[in-house]
Amino acid sequence: MPDECQPLHNINVGVLGHVDSGKTSLVAALSTKLSTAALDKHPQSKERGITLDLGFSSFTVPMPARLIAALPCRELQFTLVDCPGHASLIRTIIGGAQIIDMMLLVIDVTKGIQAQTAECLVVGEIATQHMVVVINKVDLLPAELRHKLVVKACKRLAQTFAATTFAGCPMVAVSAKPGGGDGPAPPAEGVPELIGELVKMVPAQPRLVRGPFLFSADHCFLVKGQGTVLTGTVLSGSAEVGGMVELPELRVVKKVKSMQVFRQPVSACRQGDRAGICVTQLDASTLERTLLCTPGSVPTFTSAIAAVEKVRFFSGTLPSKGRVHVSLGHCTLMAEVTYFGTPDGSGHEPAAALRLVLDRIGQLALNENVGEFDYSTDYAYQHELHGLEGRPSASGRQCQHYGPQWALLKFSQPVTAPKDALVIGSRFDTDVSKAACRLAFYGRLVALLRAEDPSELAHLRIFKLKMRAGSIDRVAPDGFSAVCKGMFKKDTDISLFAGMKVTTASGAVGTIEGSFGKSGKFKVAFPKGIVPAAPGHNSITLTFKRYIYDQNKRNMVQ
Incomplete structure (x- = not known):
């Protein structure tokens, strides 16, 4: 009992x-x-x-x-x-x-x-x-x-x-x-x-009362002679009468004077409870929806990384650098969003601490802990957020999934929210009279950062894959090197590309050694040799990564 x-x-x-x-x-x-x-x-x-x-x-x-x-x-x-x-x-x-x-x-x-x-x-x-x-x-x-x-x-x-x-x-x-x-x-x-x-x-699962107290207040009003009552739902942890709670948006700490659950006095509340929490010396007119928490447990930030999934009923595209409405709890504000994912786009998870739990139709299970974000991993820039390929049938047919995806969110103003908050992205500019889903993506925050600080943003290893094309001008008599052209302008510093691999149309792999003259031509060594190709079949390609937040804009990696 x-x-x-x-x-x-x-x-x-x-x-x-x-x-x-x-x-x-x-x-x-x-x-x-x-x-x-x-x-x-x-x-x-x-x-x-x-x-x-x-x-x-x-x-x-x-x-x-x-x-x-x-x-x-x-x-x-x-x-x-x-x-x-x-x-x-x-x-x-x-x-x-x-x-x-x-x-x-x-x-x-x-x-x-x-x-x-x-x-x-x-x-x-x-x-x-x-x-x-x-x-x-x-x-x-x-x-x-x-x-x-x-x-x-x-x-x-x-x-x-x-x-x-x-x-x-x-x-x-x-x-x-x-x-x-x-x-x-x-x-x-x-x-x-x-x-x-x-x-x-109802699952046979008790509430978890461990961890910091977090309370989502949806109504606030003054009770004369008592104080200000904030009614809401306990999202995590627990609180007791006489304990201290913080209003993180105001950075104000208050003592809990009393509590009620549906007008019945109680001495404590825990995760899942609907409660009214009374504090004193708080102007109710300045609040509507807000948070209460264990002091110091809820941060304020301007940018964040979220593990996200596209809502499969959303029919529009979600391009990187686009602006969407982002909701965290009761707060909705604009954010610029950049999407990124696994380098090969195959749907396989990278060898990183972040693991996304996918249900039978490939969507992110938000009741699971998605872990810590791994800054040491390379991530591929995405021009848009991907969804699922196809829809599941009534028989439960599996859909191919694009793999883990993330979003860099740059908010239009500082936001106060738990560091693992539920995130919902929406396109509220869509005409409400049209029968179209406006909810675009959802996920959870996995990391907070200050995107306005270039040095901090540089820790985020998001790359764009670049490709340059050229051709073989002539092959050396020994067959182990060639002079190539058409890939660089004459004023390009070819030393930046020295040591990078190029591939011929026939599949031969060579290494750029340096410039050849001053016209933009360059020399490539082919350790396994190369056979002169027929006219029109002497193309070569160079692919490399450029990290979009690298402060050294000239830095390129294969």
């Missing part, structure tokens, strides 16, 4: 779906406890009739027998994170991605999958491996055809989800608010079955 501070094991469930799919009605049907931000309490939400911000509520069930040994708590609590569905509010949905353990994808049975349903599905794939599809508003179907139409809808959705990490996920038909409208409604239908599917999905 747990101690009195932790009678509950909490699971955060994101409720996502297209606008007007009935998410908030479903949350109302499930919830028994409401937070200060629940069921569209925002004044503009009531005025516009849509969810504008993250809402939080919860319900509890007795701890299932199968989980008691691993999770010795009296009850299992599900905290529902009601996310907006409108296209213009995708930033808020992304902000909710970092805190959810499971997901309910709500689909209006009369409309099926819509544009923002697909984006919510992408967010779900990034955030969790556990999803239940809620087929809502089944009361709007003709009673005599309802069962047949629901079965047909499930089959159609199953085909769609077969190409995702949620292949074979459970689906539950519900009517969250039978009859709709604003007045009293009959009891919701299908709720017990939905709760049963959620309980089945």
Whole structure:
């Protein structure tokens, strides 16, 4: 049996779906406890009739027998994170991605999958491996055809989800608010079955309370006579009343005066908990969404390296040096992005400490630790971020993967975030009226750096492969050397290329020895000899690496 501070094991469930799919009605049907931000309490939400911000509520069930040994708590609590569905509010949905353990994808049975349903599905794939599809508003179907139409809808959705990490996920038909409208409604239908599917999905895995405390605060308000309350979700570690926490964006350290979990006082909170933390002498009007952490554990930086994957539903190109919206937690800002990867592009991992865990369709498993970035490895510059070659079929056919890829992110302003933060890149400049996925890539930070410092950036060994072409002018009588031309201008310092290998059209390999005269010609030695080629077949090529951040711009390596 747990101690009195932790009678509950909490699971955060994101409720996502297209606008007007009935998410908030479903949350109302499930919830028994409401937070200060629940069921569209925002004044503009009531005025516009849509969810504008993250809402939080919860319900509890007795701890299932199968989980008691691993999770010795009296009850299992599900905290529902009601996310907006409108296209213009995708930033808020992304902000909710970092805190959810499971997901309910709500689909209006009369409309099926819509544009923002697909984006919510992408967010779900990034955030969790556990999803239940809620087929809502089944009361709007003709009673005599309802069962047949629901079965047909499930089959159609199953085909769609077969190409995702949620292949074979459970689906539950519900009517969250039978009859709709604003007045009293009959009891919701299908709720017990939905709760049963959620309980089945709960892993027998206790929360990890080791490591620094990190708390994502999504609402902040003043309680007269008490102090400022920050409500949010514990992402890692734990904190106690009387302990010290830092607001890293403000570089302010405060003492925790009190804590509550859904208005019930507690003495501590840990990873996964939804809590309110009260501190004193903090101006609530200057804060909205922020972080709390163990003092000194969250840095501020201007550039970073992230291990990334392209979202396979994103149809556009992502060129290096392009600017995209990058979201880290609740913060979204512009960044210039340079992509790089394994030198051969074969998909094989380099002999480095960084290992990317790929699931069955080749995507980065973000619940795994991606390790430390290896600055000693050579990385190939990419003109764009690659995706997957082809799509997986319903039978689970494997897709070829391009291999590990990274992104150098140069932010438009300093950003404060955990050094291993979840990163989502988006193209919010895309027309929201078009049925196109705007989420472009995702990943995790693996290293922080100051890209404005050339000496620090020079440690990043990203190269472009250069190639020069020339021809053999004449072969020496002994057949072991040749004079070549056409590769360099007459004012080129050919000594920079001395010792580099060149290859002839027939495959012979020679070494550049130096210049020959002052016209740009040069001499090449062929240790194994060379046979004069027929006219038109005397070409030679030189390939070498040029490191794009090397301060010595004349430095070239083969």
